[in-house]
Amino acid sequence: MLCLASESACDICLDAFDNKHKVPCVLDCGHVFCQSCIPRVDPPVCPVCREEFDPQHFIKMYGINIPTTTGPLYSEASHIRKAIEDVINLGTTETEVPGLIAECKAFARLREQEFDDLRNTCRLLVHLCNVQTRLNQHERLVKSLQEERVNFQASENDLRRKLNETQSSMIDLLK
Ligand SMILES: [Zn+2]
Ligand SMILES: [Zn+2]
Numbered sequence: 315m316l317c318l319a320s321e322s323a324c325d326i327c328l329d330a331f332d333n334k335h336k337v338p339c340v341l342d343c344g345h346v347f348c349q350s351c352i353p354r355v356d357p358p359v360c361p362v363c364r365e366e367f368d369p370q371h372f373i374k375m376y377g378i379n380i381p382t383t384t385g386p387l388y389s390e391a392s393h394i395r396k397a398i399e400d401v402i403n404l405g406t407t408e409t410e411v412p413g414l415i416a417e418c419k420a421f422a423r424l425r426e427q428e429f430d431d432l433r434n435t436c437r438l439l440v441h442l443c444n445v446q447t448r449l450n451q452h453e454r455l456v457k458s459l460q461e462e463r464v465n466f467q468a469s470e471n472d473l474r475r476k477l478n479e480t481q482s483s484m485i486d487l488l489k
Contacts, residue, residue: 324348339372398435415439
């Protein structure tokens, strides 16, 4: 059975194909546009390959398997997409991201073939989290080294002062 990808849309009006008003129609050249756009193409040349076509002659692909993009699965997918968008646009905290990743993974596991975008974004989030964790570890290390340096500096100053004191008392004794 002929099957359109879920994001298939008419290149003229950019609307998704359906089996009612936006029926996909194939021209003689092989390019596909929706039923409502084809009669409006004037002059009648294919917008993709510029081949002339007969506006009365094209094949409507009724009954084609157009994947539904509605239903609970799709609204959950768009909910997750929105959450990811928020992370990208507004930033997030380290405690929030693992929850989103878990949600993303659990959802992607439901569907093996679809929602590749969510699967890929999930991988990206996991990677970013790992990078962030490593950065935080480095930051903590740098901070503790800096503290150590300050402490060393203090004890060095202390030792120098004591050395000076000892030297001057020795000089006093030798007088
Ligand atoms: Zn169209
Ligand atoms: Zn064409």
